[in-house]
Amino acid sequence: MERTLAIIKPDAVExxxxxxxxxxxxxxxxxxxxxxxxxxxxxEAEGFYKVHSERPFFSSLTKYMSTSPVIVAVLNGEDAIxxxxxxxxxxxxxxxxxxxxxxxxAIDIEKNSVHGSDSHESASFEIQYFFSNIExx
Numbered sequence: 001m002e003r004t005l006a007i008i009k010p011d012a013v014e015x016x017x018x019x020x021x022x023x024x025x026x027x028x029x030x031x032x033x034x035x036x037x038x039x040x041x042x043x044e045a046e047g048f049y050k051v052h053s054e055r056p057f058f059s060s061l062t063k064y065m066s067t068s069p070v071i072v073a074v075l076n077g078e079d080a081i082x083x084x085x086x087x088x089x090x091x092x093x094x095x096x097x098x099x100x101x102x103x104x105x106a107i108d109i110e111k112n113s114v115h116g117s118d119s120h121e122s123a124s125f126e127i128q129y130f131f132s133n134i135e136x137x
Contacts, residue, residue, distance in 0.1 A: 003033070003136075004081045005126035007115035008071040010064065011107050013037075018071050021101060021114060025075060028087050034074035034136040042066045048129055051122075057110070064110055072130045081123055084116045 006025065008018050025032060040048070045062035052058050075084055089100025093112055096103035106112040117123035127136070 001076055001078060002080045002120070002123070003074055003076050003127060004084050004117045004123045005115075005130070006073045006075050006084055008073075009111065009113055009115060010068040010070055011111035012105060012113040013069050013071060015105075017105050017113065021105070022071075022073075024087060024101060025073070025084070028083060030075040030077040030080055030083060030087075032073050033076045034131050035071065036073075036130070036135075037069050037071050038130070039069045040066045048126070061110060074127050074131060074136050081117055081120065085118065088114050088116050 008021050012018060012021060022032065042062055045065040046053070046058075049058065049062055049065070052061065077083060087101060089096030089102035089106075091102070091112060092109045093102045093106035094109075096106070101114050102112050105114075117126050
């Protein structure tokens with residue numbers, strides 16, 4: 001069993017897609033072991049995405065992620081990182097496979113509805129960024 005972080009991004013929360021996305025998570029045998037809604041400040045978004053701080057999209061991404069609430073969740077399951085990434089689809093919704101969350105719900109490459117950890121190392125950092133051990137069941 002492994003854990004990963006999932007974020008339902010502002011565009012999806014604003015459009016009322018959180019329930020549909022959470023249903024897909026559970027339908028794909030991933031257990032939600034922590035869940036909360038937050039409104040990130042620009043600084044908090046910058047801290048979370050610091051790995052991308054030198055990338056040209058950093059400012060735009062962190063501004064977007066702080067525009068309105070997000071839902072963060074810890075997912076648990078066998079191969080949870082890969083399973084969640086497969087369910088999300090490619091970062092660019094134009095490249096995402098049919099049936100994936102990003103193919104069906106994303107607006108564009110930035111407003112792509114969801115985020116997921118891409119490795120064990122990033123999952124560890126990302127989960128600890130939003131949750132204390134006492135909040136994870």
